[in-house]
Amino acid sequence: MIKRAGVFLLTLIFVLCAAACGGGEEPKTTETPATEAPATDVPATEAPATEAPATEAREAYPIEENTGYKSETYPYLVRTPSAVWYLAADDIALLGEEAYYDGLYAILEYAEADFADAREALKGYIFEEVQPVNIHTDFCGHEDMAKLPTNGYFTNGTISLYRGWAEAADVLLHEYVHYLTLNRAAPSTAGNYWRESVGEYVSRLVCRNRTADMYYTWGREDQLSEIEAEAKQYGFWDYEEERADTRKLTFLYAQMVLNGDIVGHEYFCIGQKTIVRTQEIQDDPARQDLMYSEAACMMAYLVEAYGRDLVFSNWNSSVMQMEDAFGKTFSELYHEFAEWNAEQCAQMGLITG
Numbered sequence: 001m002i003k004r005a006g007v008f009l010l011t012l013i014f015v016l017c018a019a020a021c022g023g024g025e026e027p028k029t030t031e032t033p034a035t036e037a038p039a040t041d042v043p044a045t046e047a048p049a050t051e052a053p054a055t056e057a058r059e060a061y062p063i064e065e066n067t068g069y070k071s072e073t074y075p076y077l078v079r080t081p082s083a084v085w086y087l088a089a090d091d092i093a094l095l096g097e098e099a100y101y102d103g104l105y106a107i108l109e110y111a112e113a114d115f116a117d118a119r120e121a122l123k124g125y126i127f128e129e130v131q132p133v134n135i136h137t138d139f140c141g142h143e144d145m146a147k148l149p150t151n152g153y154f155t156n157g158t159i160s161l162y163r164g165w166a167e168a169a170d171v172l173l174h175e176y177v178h179y180l181t182l183n184r185a186a187p188s189t190a191g192n193y194w195r196e197s198v199g200e201y202v203s204r205l206v207c208r209n210r211t212a213d214m215y216y217t218w219g220r221e222d223q224l225s226e227i228e229a230e231a232k233q234y235g236f237w238d239y240e241e242e243r244a245d246t247r248k249l250t251f252l253y254a255q256m257v258l259n260g261d262i263v264g265h266e267y268f269c270i271g272q273k274t275i276v277r278t279q280e281i282q283d284d285p286a287r288q289d290l291m292y293s294e295a296a297c298m299m300a301y302l303v304e305a306y307g308r309d310l311v312f313s314n315w316n317s318s319v320m321q322m323e324d325a326f327g328k329t330f331s332e333l334y335h336e337f338a339e340w341n342a343e344q345c346a347q348m349g350l351i352t353g
C-alpha cells in the first residue's frame, strides 16, 4: 500500500481508497494478493469518547431483542425507517457495551438522512418503495473477509460491516447505494465498473454523506490540527463548516491518480482486486482498473457532459454497449474526463501538484 509521508489526509485517502468497499459478488479471495490492510478482525478504532451522547437517535431507535433471524449471533436489533441493524454479541463483547452503543448511535444520528439523500439522488432509477435493508455488525469472526482491503460488503441483500464503527461510517452509504441499485432497481447496476462507480459517485459526490465525514475525525482528536492544516494547504478546508471538504478531497485524490502519483504502486481497484498501476494502465486504463475516487469523478464528468439519464439508464452496459450509448470509446471518455477533472480542481482552488 502506498503512503505519502507528511501529508495526513492525503495519506489517509490513499489507504481509504484501497479500503473503499466491496459489493455485489462474493469476494474471490484467491485473486486478491496480500496487502498491508489489517489482517485481523479487531477494529482499528473505537467509538469517539468525546462525542456528546446522541440522545435523539437513542430515543427514536431503541434496542430490541432479536427473536428471529440469526438471533444467536445477533441477539439485539435496532429498527430505523431505512434499516434493520443486527447487533452481534461478539462485537458488543469486543468493544464493551458502552463503546459499542456509543458508536452505533453516533452513526444512527446521521445515517437516516444520508440514506434519504441517496434514495433522492437515484429517484426514477430505483423502485419507489424501498424496504429497510439488513445491516450486520461483523467486526469479529470474519477473518476471511478481514483479509480483503474492504471495510464493508454488500451481498445477498445485506450490508456487513467488518472493521469497527469508524470504518463502518466511512463505507455505510456506499454500501447502501449498492443495495438500492442492485436489489431495488431494474435493471440493476451490472459489473464492477458500474456498481462501484455509481456507489462511489452517489455516496461521495452527490450526497453530503455526513456519516463518512465522521471517519475523518473519529478517534483522531489529537490529529485534528494536522488535518486542518493540510486541508488548508491543499485547498479542501471548508471554512464555513470548519471541516475537511471530503467531496473536494475526492476530486483532489482523483487528480493525484491522474497525475501519475500511484504509478508503480499497488492499489485496490474497482475490479475488486489489488493490482499495480503500471504505465500502461496509467496511459489507457480498462474500466475495472480505475481507483475508487477516479471512478467517482469520471462518473461526475459523464453526468455533467452527457446527462444523468444517459449515464444511469446505461448502468448495466458492457464496454461495447457503453460505446454505442455514448458514441465514444471508453478510452476517449476517460481522456475527456482527465482533462475535465484538472479543470475542476483548478476551479475549486485545489493544489494538485
Ligand SMILES: [Zn+2]
Pocket: 020, 021, 022, 023, 174, 175, 178, 195, 196, 199
Ligand atoms: Zn462497493
